[in-house]
Amino acid sequence: MIYQGFASVYDELMSHAPYDKWTEWIEASLPEKGRILDLACGTGEISIRLAEKGFEVTGIDLSEEMLSYAQQKVPAKQPILFLQQDMREITGFEGQFDAVAICCDSLNYLKTKNDVMNTFKSVFQVLKPDGILLFDVHSPYKITEVFPGSTFADQDEDISYIWQSFAGSEELSAIHDMTFFVWNGEAYDRFDETHEQRTFRVDEYEEMLAGCGFQLHKVTADFTDSAPSPYSERLFFKAQKSKTIVY
Incomplete structure (x- = not known):
């Protein structure tokens, strides 16, 4: 999911x-x-x-x-x-x-x-x-050349995230490690997810x-x-x- x-x-x-x-x-x-x-x-x-x-x-x-x-x-x-x-x-x-x-x-x-x-x-x-x-x-170019080693981040008052991408173990695959901080009204809740994509x-x-x-x-x-x-x-x-x- x-x-x-x-x-x-x-x-x-x-x-x-x-x-x-x-x-x-x-x-x-x-x-x-x-x-x-x-x-x-x-x-x-x-x-x-x-x-x-x-x-x-x-x-x-x-x-x-x-x-x-x-x-x-x-x-x-x-x-x-x-x-x-x-x-x-x-x-x-x-x-x-x-x-x-x-x-x-x-x-x-x-x-x-x-x-x-x-x-x-x-x-x-x-x-x-x-x-x-x-x-x-x-595209294969994005999976192999754009994603690996890239870090994406954004921050505002309610939601912040850090997204780091790495080359996957399978051919033409990438792994995305994501950490999100979501304001619940009193404090930030942290969510960690790892997604793997392949093309x-x-x-x-x-x-x-x-x-x-x-x-x-x-x-x-x-x-x-x-x-x-x-x-x-x-x-x-x-x-x-x-x-x-x-x-």
Whole structure:
């Protein structure tokens, strides 16, 4: 479970995240505003924006705590179904979605190819024929050159954090050690978390997608419509469900 114990302050910690850009990318990547699954939806920031754009949205996340806060933020006029499930084992929606989006490098928390492929297989099952899969990941350059040895920090009256990153033991992986101090009205509560992320090369993602019944249509970088460069930090994938599955 990610950010266990303080989902209530997650939105404040992520206040500068480019949720609007993710939403714009999703909208521009789809031919129409149909039924979409926001997979690994967290506290629902992108789900809510998609609903405001006219999509019929379902949000799934592994964290019950995150989903509780997501549900509290949903306007009554824009109902969103939020469910706790593992992205590798989505159940109850076979063939129901026009599109599935996995944003905010959530796929990088899966540490093996088997886990990634199980997620792609799971997504394949819930998509309609010709349905679209959209996801973004950290690039190999970011994992190997930007994260290792980096320290990120921020401080204000209510929340402060120190985030240190190191190279992981697996190929193209990174470890993030995070310490947060959250003001409770009388003193600061301390939270310590360690996150591990792993990415793969574009050709490896393409191979995994093909093996799970998807055709890769497009890879872009850093919230642009441009192809990745050797120094791109975030990669965006658009794939389409094929007629038959081949795994």
